[in-house]
Amino acid sequence: MYALEINGLGKVYKNGNRALDDVSLTVPQGSFYALLGPNGAGKSTLINMIADIVRPTSGSVRMFGHDLFSERAWCKKRLGVVPQEIAFDPFFTPIEVLRFTSGLFGCKPDDSWIEELLTRLELFEHRGKGTRQLSGGMRRRLLVAQALVHRPELVILDEPTAGVDVELRRRLWGFMREQSSKGTTILLTTHYLDEAEELCDHVAIIDRGRVLTARPMRELLQDIAASDLWLNYGRAIVLTDADRIALAAFEPRESAEGVCLKLGRAAGGESTFHVAYQAAVARFGPPVDAGVKSEDLEDIFLRLTTKDREIQS
Ligand SMILES: Nc1ncnc2c1ncn2[C@@H]1O[C@H](COP(=O)(O)OP(=O)(O)O)[C@@H](O)[C@H]1O
Ligand SMILES: [Mg+2]
Structure with a gap:
């Protein structure tokens, strides 16, 4: 069963920008899924389509087996989205935002859950302030609380940690990991690739509106990662033409x-x-020391996205 089955999604904005071009992805239920890509790749466009903010030009999406576009109401109840852009009514306080949002989803506000969200996202002492008085990081955390208030089965976070400091980011991820272990499916975009590598069990890399790779994280790191063999001779080696050929x-x-x-x-x-x-030993003799270094997620990301640019230009 998939939390999301995205099939051939395309988006051309009114000004002619092709933001997504035939994107197909499956997000397994219960997965912690990283959607990665450089700026302008189309991540927010994809997320905003799922959130019903942007209309697709083509393609279809099924959420837990239900058609996203024809069964909107069913899907909306099961989905929580943290948008990249922050917008709140400045006169509402965090606690009002959360109670009001519960109402929008047709739920009676669950005060103990709201209190837990405020506490875990470190907003409890700010619960009565106008959102205008909150810092950027606090507002972003309020967006996270708002996305979780109706206990959705699928949570999508679009750069939730932009502008959030390291310590708080760690705690936020710890909280999301707990939600994930309770069975919530989580899809996130982030520029912190080391964090994505640590947290997520699935990954898709998109660029210029196309999927470059989408697979389990472990598979990407094992099968797609290239490795370098470093041979240390304690001196610079100048490669001759014969070395290069051999x-x-x-x-x-x-x-x-x-x-x-x-x-x-x-x-x-x-x-x-x-x-x-052995080939190196045959040319230069035994090295003093040798070691293998494999690409990490960031190395693979850079290799795939820059290669894509070279092909395009
Ligand atoms: N409302 C819009 N109108 C026109 N073009 C847009 C709009 N929103 C995004 N785009 C363009 O679509 C492409 C993808 O943008 P976006 O989805 O925001 O990427 P990302 O979130 O990966 O940075 C970019 O080229 C961007 O300029
Ligand atoms: Mg974006």
Whole structure:
């Protein structure tokens, strides 16, 4: 069962901007899903379509098996969205915002849940202030509380931690992780790729309105990540033409301390490791030291998104 089945979504804005081009993704129920992409990739457009703020030009979305566009009311009750843009009525206080939002979803305000949300999101002492008096970080946390107030089964957060300091970010993620362990499906966008790598079990990388990759996080890190074999000779190695030809399969690079060879895929790279190591030994003798460094999420993200730019231009 999928929390979201996104099929062939496209969006062309009135001014001709093609923000999404045939996007298909599945978000498994219960997953903690990272939707990543550079600025302008189309993340907010996608989220705003699910939130009913932007109309798609083409495609369909099913939420827990129900059609998002024809069964809006059913879907809305099960969805909480934290938008990227912050907008509150300045005269409302946090507690009023939360009680009012409960009403919008047709629920009687659950005061103990509202109190827990205010406490966990560190807004409790600010619950009676006008939202105008709240800092940017507090307003963003209020958006998170607002998205959770009707206990939705699917929560979508569009850059919820922009402008939130490290310590608070950690606590916010801890809270979201708890919601996730209770079975809530969470989809988020963030620019903090190390946090996404740590938190999320699924990841999609989009750029220029297209999906570059979408898969379980572990699979991305194991199968898509490239690795480098660093051979330390304690001195600079100058590669001759003969070295470059002999090692061409490993795209050799000189470094201050020796040489670096590309191992390609990390998974099943065992044999490549030995082959590359032996090839280096045959050219330069045994190294003082050797080690493998695999790409992390940020490395993969940069490689995929810059490659995409090169193909386009
Ligand atoms: N209301 C709009 N009208 C026209 N173009 C838009 C509008 N909103 C976004 N875009 C364009 O659509 C593309 C995707 O934007 P967006 O979805 O905000 O990306 P992201 O959230 O990944 O940064 C960008 O080129 C952006 O300029
Ligand atoms: Mg955005």
